[in-house]
Amino acid sequence: MFPALADKISDAFKSLRGLGKISEKNVSDALQEIRTALLDADVNREAADEFIANVLKSSVGEKVLHKILPEQQIVKIIHDEIVELLGGQLDPVAYTKKPLKILLAGLHGSGKTTTAGKLALLLKNDGYRPLLVACDVYRPAAIDQLMAVARDVDVECYRERDVKNARKVAKHGMRHGHDNKFDAIIFDTAGRLHIDGQLLDEIRDIRKITDPDEVFLVADAALGQESVNVAKSFNGALSLSGIILTKLDGDARGGAALSMKYVTGVPIRFIGTGEKYSDFSLFHPKRMASRILGMGDVVTLVEKAQRQVDDQEREKLSKKIKKAEFTLNDFLVSIQQIKKMGPMSSLLGMLPGMAKAKTTGDDSAKMKMTEAIIQSMTMQERAKPNIIDSWRRTRIAKGAGVELRDVNALLKQFAQMQKVMKSFKGEKGARRMQEFAAQFGMNVPQ
Ligand SMILES: Nc1nc2c(ncn2[C@@H]2O[C@H](COP(=O)(O)OP(=O)(O)OP(=O)(O)O)[C@@H](O)[C@H]2O)c(=O)[nH]1
Ligand SMILES: [Mg+2]
Numbered sequence: 001m002f003p004a005l006a007d008k009i010s011d012a013f014k015s016l017r018g019l020g021k022i023s024e025k026n027v028s029d030a031l032q033e034i035r036t037a038l039l040d041a042d043v044n045r046e047a048a049d050e051f052i053a054n055v056l057k058s059s060v061g062e063k064v065l066h067k068i069l070p071e072q073q074i075v076k077i078i079h080d081e082i083v084e085l086l087g088g089q090l091d092p093v094a095y096t097k098k099p100l101k102i103l104l105a106g107l108h109g110s111g112k113t114t115t116a117g118k119l120a121l122l123l124k125n126d127g128y129r130p131l132l133v134a135c136d137v138y139r140p141a142a143i144d145q146l147m148a149v150a151r152d153v154d155v156e157c158y159r160e161r162d163v164k165n166a167r168k169v170a171k172h173g174m175r176h177g178h179d180n181k182f183d184a185i186i187f188d189t190a191g192r193l194h195i196d197g198q199l200l201d202e203i204r205d206i207r208k209i210t211d212p213d214e215v216f217l218v219a220d221a222a223l224g225q226e227s228v229n230v231a232k233s234f235n236g237a238l239s240l241s242g243i244i245l246t247k248l249d250g251d252a253r254g255g256a257a258l259s260m261k262y263v264t265g266v267p268i269r270f271i272g273t274g275e276k277y278s279d280f281s282l283f284h285p286k287r288m289a290s291r292i293l294g295m296g297d298v299v300t301l302v303e304k305a306q307r308q309v310d311d312q313e314r315e316k317l318s319k320k321i322k323k324a325e326f327t328l329n330d331f332l333v334s335i336q337q338i339k340k341m342g343p344m345s346s347l348l349g350m351l352p353g354m355a356k357a358k359t360t361g362d363d364s365a366k367m368k369m370t371e372a373i374i375q376s377m378t379m380q381e382r383a384k385p386n387i388i389d390s391w392r393r394t395r396i397a398k399g400a401g402v403e404l405r406d407v408n409a410l411l412k413q414f415a416q417m418q419k420v421m422k423s424f425k426g427e428k429g430a431r432r433m434q435e436f437a438a439q440f441g442m443n444v445p446q
Helices: 003-014 024-040 045-059 070-086 112-125 140-153 166-179 197-210 226-238 255-264 285-293 296-323 328-341 344-350 363-375 379-383 390-400 404-422 426-439
Strands: 100-105 130-134 156-158 184-188 214-220 242-246 268-272 280-282
Touching: 003 024, 003 070, 003 285, 024 045, 024 070, 024 255, 045 070, 045 255, 070 255, 070 285, 100 112, 100 197, 100 226, 112 130, 112 140, 112 184, 112 214, 112 242, 112 268, 112 280, 130 140, 130 166, 140 156, 156 166, 166 184, 166 197, 184 197, 197 226, 214 226, 214 268, 226 255, 242 255, 255 268, 363 390, 363 404, 390 404
Parallel strands: 100 184, 100 214, 130 156, 130 184, 214 242, 242 268
Antiparallel strands: 268 280
């Protein structure tokens, strides 16, 4: 897919080979080449510039992963940005309503009629009983073509040979679909220019009459810069729910296709990759990005390395927590560290399973009290709190200027904390740690 673009990007990567670290200078040289490659491939200028800026932002200062070459890491960053450009996560098609109504629009010859057949086949394989409606009333051959398509994929086709009004055919077709319990109705329409006001009015009316669940622009991937204007106009007239990119099997430079989501905000939902009805699939931004870069294996490698680093850090933290436990003196030291390090939230945020802990207002007062209580204990007591009898508890309370119940509460919490730390593994431990943190007046969301 998009071989020229993929080649140029891989050339640009060559200049990154053998780098010791990722710096702004060497990345920006390579990115200049990539920017040129994108523009040559017809990527919209604004989209290309934002893309480059994002890659630069994410790559400079990025910690170089162990066992991974910097250039490999940049491939991953670029891959992720392409995914972003293409629309991020896969946009699932939620078909809950029946009959599901789909309206197809687009320029002449973009592939609407063929796509109507492809969609019908897809839905049929999904258990639907689809109906095709021939709203292209301008060419008699258009009706024949849709009928042939319907025959090919073995679905029914609604047409009216002598009605030259697309709005009427749409209305009648919809009624026919309802009356005969079809659960998917696909409206094939005539090709039209995005600057043809009259024909845009017509399809706008068809949209009103049929009230479709999906309004797809069927767009040829080979269309250059102009495709962005086409998408903008059709979206303005119809508020599209998606774009179907056709002819991706051709030698399209592809850049226009890459910019469509960026410029219109309308996601690409399906792709056509050949003339056969089965050459059709849901659009996966990730797969597309890997195909453009042609470096799927590098991306996987870096993802794996990133996961390894996360695991290592988590393990290190876990060990530290386990070591720092057990004596009240350690507890005192950690409280003092926490005070030095800033809000407790940031420390708890570093613990596995506890992203973004929030502190409530009064935990610093509580920490101060805890500190005072521990400081009133002997070293021996701090190491082995279970030797503290009730008489010592009263003395400690006095020394710290707190109530006896505060001392009791701390000792109880500490005993619990020991347990938590011992079991600080997996989700259960994290949950218990949360409960524990809550006793200090902290709210640690999951
Ligand atoms: N290679 C390839 N050819 C395609 C694809 N989709 C459609 N075509 C071809 O493109 C040509 C035009 O397709 P149609 O489905 O007739 O296009 P249309 O938008 O209905 O055209 P009009 O009704 O005239 O506006 C046909 O030769 C199709 O076989 C695709 O994904 N890949
Ligand atoms: Mg057609």
